[in-house]
Amino acid sequence: MSSKNSNSMVWEPPLIQPHRIGEINKFGRARPREKQVSRVFDIDIEQLKAQYGSPVFVTSESRLRQNVRQLKRAFEVRYGNVSHGWSYKTNYISAVCNIMHQEGSLAEVVSAFEYEKARQLGVPGEKIIFNGPNKTRKILERAIADGAQINIDHLDELQLIESVAAAQGRCATVGLRLNFDTGFSEPWSRFGFNIESGQAHQAAKQVVMSEHLRLKGLHSHIGTFILEPRAYCEQVKIMCKFMRDLEGREEVCIDTIDIGGGLPSHNALQGIYLPPDQVVPSIGEYAEAICNTLVEETMYRTRTNRPMPKLIIESGRAVADDAQVLLTSVVGKKRLPDGRQAAILDAGTNLLFTAYWYNHKVDLAAPCRGMAEETVLFGPLCMNIDIVRNSIQLPPLQVGDTMVISPTGAYNNTQWMQFIEYRPNVVLVHESGEVSVIREAENLAVMSAQDRLPEHLSLPFL
Amino acid sequence: MNDSNSINQISEHKHRQKKNGQTNEDESTTAVNQERLKQLAVSETGFIFDPQSGQSFSVNQTGHLVIDMLKRSESPQAAAQELAVRCEKPYELTLCAVEAFMMQLARYL
Numbered sequence: 019m020s021s022k023n024s025n026s027m028v029w030e031p032p033l034i035q036p037h038r039i040g041e042i043n044k045f046g047r048a049r050p051r052e053k054q055v056s057r058v059f060d061i062d063i064e065q066l067k068a069q070y071g072s073p074v075f076v077t078s079e080s081r082l083r084q085n086v087r088q089l090k091r092a093f094e095v096r097y098g099n100v101s102h103g104w105s106y107k108t109n110y111i112s113a114v115c116n117i118m119h120q121e122g123s124l125a126e127v128v129s130a131f132e133y134e135k136a137r138q139l140g141v142p143g144e145k146i147i148f149n150g151p152n153k154t155r156k157i158l159e160r161a162i163a164d165g166a167q168i169n170i171d172h173l174d175e176l177q178l179i180e181s182v183a184a185a186q187g188r189c190a191t192v193g194l195r196l197n198f199d200t201g202f203s204e205p206w207s208r209f210g211f212n213i214e215s216g217q218a219h220q221a222a223k224q225v226v227m228s229e230h231l232r233l234k235g236l237h238s239h240i241g242t243f244i245l246e247p248r249a250y251c252e253q254v255k256i257m258c259k260f261m262r263d264l265e266g267r268e269e270v271c272i273d274t275i276d277i278g279g280g281l282p283s284h285n286a287l288q289g290i291y292l293p294p295d296q297v298v299p300s301i302g303e304y305a306e307a308i309c310n311t312l313v314e315e316t317m318y319r320t321r322t323n324r325p326m327p328k329l330i331i332e333s334g335r336a337v338a339d340d341a342q343v344l345l346t347s348v349v350g351k352k353r354l355p356d357g358r359q360a361a362i363l364d365a366g367t368n369l370l371f372t373a374y375w376y377n378h379k380v381d382l383a384a385p386c387r388g389m390a391e392e393t394v395l396f397g398p399l400c401m402n403i404d405i406v407r408n409s410i411q412l413p414p415l416q417v418g419d420t421m422v423i424s425p426t427g428a429y430n431n432t433q434w435m436q437f438i439e440y441r442p443n444v445v446l447v448h449e450s451g452e453v454s455v456i457r458e459a460e461n462l463a464v465m466s467a468q469d470r471l472p473e474h475l476s477l478p479f480l
Numbered sequence: 481m482n483d484s485n486s487i488n489q490i491s492e493h494k495h496r497q498k499k500n501g502q503t504n505e506d507e508s509t510t511a512v513n514q515e516r517l518k519q520l521a522v523s524e525t526g527f528i529f530d531p532q533s534g535q536s537f538s539v540n541q542t543g544h545l546v547i548d549m550l551k552r553s554e555s556p557q558a559a560a561q562e563l564a565v566r567c568e569k570p571y572e573l574t575l576c577a578v579e580a581f582m583m584q585l586a587r588y589l
Contacts, residue, residue: 025566026566026567026568027541027542027545027563027566027567028541028567029542029563029567029568029569030540030541030542031542031577031580031581032539032540032542032543032545032546032563032577032578032581033539033540033542033543033581033584034528034537034538034539034543034547034581034584034585034588035537035538035539036535036536036537036588037535037536037537037538353580353583355583356583356587357580357583357584357585357586357587357588388540389538389540
């Protein structure tokens with residue numbers, strides 16, 4: 019067709035890209051152009067990879083502190099008597115927990131393991147909120163002796179706590195976990211005592227009548243990733259009404275109203291069309307809604323010179339999610355039979371459990387080599403469902419390219435699976451800019467440490 | 481594109497062809513609607529309009545060249561050969577890329 023020199027061409031694989039309706043959406047937002055990112059939390063990405071391997075979770079101390087301060091300030095300026103309970107299940111890496119505790123957050127734990135972890139970190143019992151439906155006698159004995167704030171989940175637990183407190187000759191300070199219908203989100207009726215059915219009043223009466231229990235607080239958690247601040251208004255109204263009814267009928271004074279967590283992060287939930295910055299209200303909007311309702315509903319206390327109850331917020335996701343990213347590398351690429359570009363990454367749903375419900379943001383730490391096209395990002399597992407992103411526009415990829423997946427700070431370092439692959443390093447970028455490992459990568463020794471081989475099975479072949 | 485990786489892909493592709501008894505180098509393995517291809521309006525800048533579906537596309541420079549050649553009824557292998565010469569890349573690599581491109585075209589046309 020043409021001579022070699024005069025018609026030479028820069029090589030890139032031939033590519034055709036359809037012009038999509040929605041390229042510019044009805045809000046006038048153009049699809050962001052692919053740009054290369056080279057730093058995360060002000061640290062060079064390739065340097066992080068070289069030093070700590072790939073994949074690696076990178077966490078920011080500054081961001082964590084900034085987020086929790088922002089959350090507290092938003093509530094404190096509107097209500098005053100507020101505490102934050104750091105939800106351990108969101109991310110219980112020790113360094114992350116201690117950052118929260120240094121910022122004054124209580125430990126909110128939901129199991130014996132989490133309770134023991136908080137105590138091991140040096141959190142005193144009275145700074146632990148003990149939730150969850152599975153509290154064994156053994157851990158309750160410790161928690162009651164430590165003076166932890168225990169929120170009762172069900173009647174059997176109520177009786178167990180009473181019996182432990184009686185055996186110890188103590189009066190355990192407890193809260194009641196409540197459930198009810200706010201009309202905004204699916205009621206979480208499996209946890210706590212139901213208000214509408216009268217169960218909660220019955221349980222409260224039982225606590226009040228016991229000489230070994232003191233009812234101090236009310237607790238509820240209406241759901242997760244709640245995008246409507248009015249849901250919290252309704253929650254506070256219902257809890258306060260219950261409190262007023264209770265205080266009117268029984269000799270009791272409620273000190274704390276714990277509204278649980280559920281505040282969203284700026285992650286993109288699958289199935290939601292609009293981007294997070296358009297659907298996720300600010301922390302200020304939630305604080306405004308919650309605190310205004312609380313002030314209104316507890317005004318009667320001011321008139322009778324009784325203290326306002328303390329408000330406890332157990333927000334995890336909103337504080338931690340954007341304080342961590344995952345660096346991962348392309349280990350292979352292929353063209354799927356339907357023509358889509360596919361890349362295999364060294365991190366999948368084993369590390370990024372939240373990929374099952376979020377469309378994480380993916381940034382390329384590699385030069386843009388051509389037109390973006392529809393791409394599938396697979397993880398390294400031998401499972402068909404190991405998909406990090408099912409459909410994302412990315413330019414041509416190469417083996418070794420680094421991707422920055424964000425935000426990953428909530429529920430990945432706890433819900434990740436030890437399945438097929440070792441779990442990688444988690445590092446912390448200190449406020450000073452120094453970087454250190456806060457959870458070491460697993461290796462064969464870690465993985466085999468709990469195995470016990472009966473003598474007759476000590477050899478693989480006889 | 482990583483060259484050695486692409487060559488691995490083409491080896492795999494050839495192995496597949498052998499298994500299926502398709503050893504003729506000139507035979508395209510991907511069905512693209514030739515009539516539809518010829519109807520495409522292609523601008524010099526790589527803007528493509530498909531009058532049948534009303535869909536528009538963009539192609540990059542190499543894709544532009546391949547479509548031009550296919551519209552003139554030249555084979556994918558000839559397009560791969562042309563790309564190999566112009567881009568100074570191994571034919572195995574460009575053939576692999578053209579095959580992948582044919583799969584993309586088959587998806588849209």
